[in-house]
Amino acid sequence: MALTKISITKELRGFGTADLLVILILVGMLGGLLAVGQQWVSPFHAAVQIDLSPWALIGYCASSLARNFAAFLVSLAVAFWWGIWAAKSRAAEKILIPLVDILQAIPVLGFMPGLVLGLVHLFPHSRIGLELACVLMIVTSQAWNMILSVYQSVKGIPTPMRDMADNAGLSRRQRFLHLELPFSMTPLVWNCMLSVGNGWFFVTVTEAFVLGSQDFRLPGIGSYMSVAMETGNMRAMVYGVTAMAVMVVALDQLLWRPLVVWADRFRTDDQAPMDPLSSPVLRFFLGSKFLIRLGDRVYALVRSNDGGHGKPTPRRRIGVEPASLGARLQSVLGVAFLGVLALGAWRMLAFFHEISLQRWGAVLGEAGLTLCRILVAMLLCAVWAIPLGVKIGLNQRLAKYLQPVIQLFNSYPAPLLFPALLAGFLYFGWDIEVSSVLLMMVGTFAYLLFNVIGGASLISQEQKDVWACYGPSSLAYWKKFIFPAILPSLVVGLNTMMGAAWNATIVTEFVRLRGQDHVVKHGLGATINLATDSGDLALLTAAVFVMAALVVAINRVFWSPLSDYAARLSA
Numbered sequence: 190m191a192l193t194k195i196s197i198t199k200e201l202r203g204f205g206t207a208d209l210l211v212i213l214i215l216v217g218m219l220g221g222l223l224a225v226g227q228q229w230v231s232p233f234h235a236a237v238q239i240d241l242s243p244w245a246l247i248g249y250c251a252s253s254l255a256r257n258f259a260a261f262l263v264s265l266a267v268a269f270w271w272g273i274w275a276a277k278s279r280a281a282e283k284i285l286i287p288l289v290d291i292l293q294a295i296p297v298l299g300f301m302p303g304l305v306l307g308l309v310h311l312f313p314h315s316r317i318g319l320e321l322a323c324v325l326m327i328v329t330s331q332a333w334n335m336i337l338s339v340y341q342s343v344k345g346i347p348t349p350m351r352d353m354a355d356n357a358g359l360s361r362r363q364r365f366l367h368l369e370l371p372f373s374m375t376p377l378v379w380n381c382m383l384s385v386g387n388g389w390f391f392v393t394v395t396e397a398f399v400l401g402s403q404d405f406r407l408p409g410i411g412s413y414m415s416v417a418m419e420t421g422n423m424r425a426m427v428y429g430v431t432a433m434a435v436m437v438v439a440l441d442q443l444l445w446r447p448l449v450v451w452a453d454r455f456r457t458d459d460q461a462p463m464d465p466l467s468s469p470v471l472r473f474f475l476g477s478k479f480l481i482r483l484g485d486r487v488y489a490l491v492r493s494n495d496g497g498h499g500k501p502t503p504r505r506r507i508g509v510e511p512a513s514l515g516a517r518l519q520s521v522l523g524v525a526f527l528g529v530l531a532l533g534a535w536r537m538l539a540f541f542h543e544i545s546l547q548r549w550g551a552v553l554g555e556a557g558l559t560l561c562r563i564l565v566a567m568l569l570c571a572v573w574a575i576p577l578g579v580k581i582g583l584n585q586r587l588a589k590y591l592q593p594v595i596q597l598f599n600s601y602p603a604p605l606l607f608p609a610l611l612a613g614f615l616y617f618g619w620d621i622e623v624s625s626v627l628l629m630m631v632g633t634f635a636y637l638l639f640n641v642i643g644g645a646s647l648i649s650q651e652q653k654d655v656w657a658c659y660g661p662s663s664l665a666y667w668k669k670f671i672f673p674a675i676l677p678s679l680v681v682g683l684n685t686m687m688g689a690a691w692n693a694t695i696v697t698e699f700v701r702l703r704g705q706d707h708v709v710k711h712g713l714g715a716t717i718n719l720a721t722d723s724g725d726l727a728l729l730t731a732a733v734f735v736m737a738a739l740v741v742a743i744n745r746v747f748w749s750p751l752s753d754y755a756a757r758l759s760a
Contacts, residue, residue, distance in 0.1 A: 212479060237406045239416040241425040246413065246432045253396065253409040254436065256320070257388040260327035264384060267332050268377075272339025273369055286340070290744040291737045293333035293688035305398065305405055316407070323395045323407055330391040330692065331384035334636060334685035338380040341677050342373035344756045374455040376678060379643035382445050383635055387689065389437070390632065394696065418608060447471035543727035552716065552728075556735050559698070559713040563690040566629040567637075567683065574638045575679070579671055582645025583653065595638065606631070611700050621700070625709050628697040629690055636686035637679075644678025645671075677755040684748045691736055 239245075275285040305322045312318030346368065354368050396411030406412045410433060417425035450468040474480055544552075581588050581595075607628055614624040652670070672679075694714025708715045713736055720729035 237408055237412070239406065239408065239412050241413065241417055241420075241422055241428075243428045243432075246410070246428055249408055249410050249413050250432055250436055252407070253389075253392050253411060256324055256396075256409065257327060257385060257392055260324045260331055260388055261381070261385050263324070263328050264332040264335055265381070267328070268335035268339050269365075269370075271332075272336045272373075273343055273365070275336075276340045276343035286749070287741060287745070289333050289336055290688075290741045290748075292329065293685070293692075293740070295329070295733055295737050309405070319405060319407060323392075326395040327388045327391055331388050333688060334387075334640075334681070335377065335380050335384050337681050337685060338376045338640075339373050341681050341752065341756070342376055343369050345677050346372050371455040374452045375647055376640070376643040376681075378445075378448050378452040379639045380681075381448075383639045385440075386635060389433075390693075443470055447474070544731045548728070549731065552713070552732055552735050555711045555716055555732075556713045556739055558711050559691075559694055560739065562626050562629065562698075562712070563687060563694075566626050566633065566690060567686060569626075570630050570634045570637055570686070571683075574634055575641055578638045578641025579645045579675065582642040582675075583648065585646075588642070588646070595635070595642075607696060607700050621698075621709050625694075625697045625712070628700070629693050632693040632697065633686050633689045636689050637682040640678045640682025640685070641675055644675035644682075647678075648674050673758055676758055677752075680748065680752050680755045684744070684752070687743070687748075688740065691740060 271285055271289075275282045304325060305319065308318035308322045310318075312321075350368060350372075354364050359367065392409065393411035393414060396407045396409040397415035398405045406415070410429060414426065414429045416422075417429055447468045447470050450471050581591055610628060610631065611621075611624055614627065619627075652674070691713075694712060695718050696714075698709040698712040698714035699718035708719070713732055716732045717729060717736075720726075720732060
């Protein structure tokens with residue numbers, strides 16, 4: 190389970206093709222970062238002209254990719270900080286987990302107006318404010334399921350492992366490197382894939398953001414597709430869809446598949462899988478002597494700062510341990526974050542005075558109808574996603590072939606497909622009320638499927654062999670083996686799916702097709718969209734508040750007790 194140094198039996202002499210390719214990639218990444226930085230500090234323009242030629246897509250895809258992965262790195266750091274803190278501190282858990290419930294329920298359009306206007310005014314002469322706003326908006330779509338994944342994994346660490354770490358006197362850094370990080374690795378990798386895919390979903394929204402008469406578009410694949418749809422340029426839409434598909438497939442083969450194979454080393458069972466996953470890309474880069482030497486240097490640096498060359502620190506007597514610099518910084522960041530939330534809450538109360546009781550009642554009714562649509566979509570997804578996820582997670586050979594397909598569906602921005610899907614639904618006579626549920630399923634099923642796959646893949650080979658005698662189709666097999674084994678991941682998947690479904694309502698209950706708006710008659714997502722288009726910030730604030738309050742209530746009454754039960758069951 191611990192992060193261990195890869196032993197190299199051959200003497201590293203000279204460099205080969207893999208080394209040359211690694212160096213070229215690193216140089217290319219450095220050049221790309223410099224180019225992105227140069228774009229960020231370029232002068233700010235109120236309305237950006239989008240070139241619909243296919244050659245412009247190369248630069249647009251690179252810009253969108255940079256924004257998505259900048260947000261991913263921020264989300265990953267936040268996930269470890271937030272998730273581990275909540276899992277290890279009962280007092281912090283009571284504040285941080287409800288905050289996740291609230292923040293994941295706030296749609297991106299609830300964050301965007303204030304953040305965009307604030308950062309644009311803070312950086313009035315360059316694009317950096319708008320770029321930062323876009324990245325932070327993508328973070329709000331990525332971070333929550335990663336936080337819950339780390340939190341659930343750390344809480345689910347078996348008690349014997351915790352006791353061994355306590356008896357060994359591991360420091361906070363050692364406990365993170367040798368226990369918490371390895372134990373969280375497999376579910377986290379799947380949730381990272383999910384987060385980046387969800388990031389593409391909201392890149393298409395944030396890059397094409399318009400508030401009333403103010404245009405805040407950024408050059409990228411999202412704004413390219415937005416302009417192509419608005420102008421009805423079918424050729425440009427085909428170019429955009431094709432470019433997105435190529436980028437998603439390339440990321441799956443070059444990044445996610447190698448990561449899934451690498452994360453498999455952190456399995457908790459002693460038996461290797463009968464048909465392990467493989468990655469030609471990972472094998473190729475592991476043949477790079479330059480990369481191995483670089484990894485050895487990083488490993489040596491980690492060990493030199495790990496309590497004396499990896500040895501556990503002496504156990505202290507029971508008492509008050511002086512707070513470390515990291516702990517004090519964590520407290521300062523927590524207080525600052527709560528201060529920002531308090532300031533936002535104060536501003537929100539000012540908007541509430543502008544909403545009449547009649548409008549409050551209408552918003553609550555729309556929230557109830559939207560909740561019904563979400564529950565129907567979740568039920569329909571659960572019927573097929575849970576059995577499929579278990580099948581894929583238990584069968585490494587099946588995962589090897591289906592992972593690229595699932596990753597393509599997960600990563601492809603659903604809003605780019607919604608106009609075409611809606612056109613098909615309307616052609617078959619389904620109205621927007623039914624179509625919104627189907628579109629919601631398309632946009633959120635991956636949350637449940639990926640978490641079930643991640644949970645099922647953690648089942649050891651010994652457990653599979655013992656339970657194989659019951660027969661995979663028996664009720665006892667599912668009731669006493671499968672559901673208890675995948676329950677922690679299943680709870681995370683259903684919880685994050687519901688949060689994503691609330692967010693997705695802004696693009697499933699309001700779809701613009703060939704210049705015509707298709708809006709559900711009563712729905713919270715449609716209300717948020719219409720309030721944004723008209724610049725009615727008071728109605729927008731009220732709708733976002735009702736959405737967040739409803740999600741928190743559901744989480745407190747249902748998801749939180751179920752999560753505690755799943756943690757006790759897996760301990």
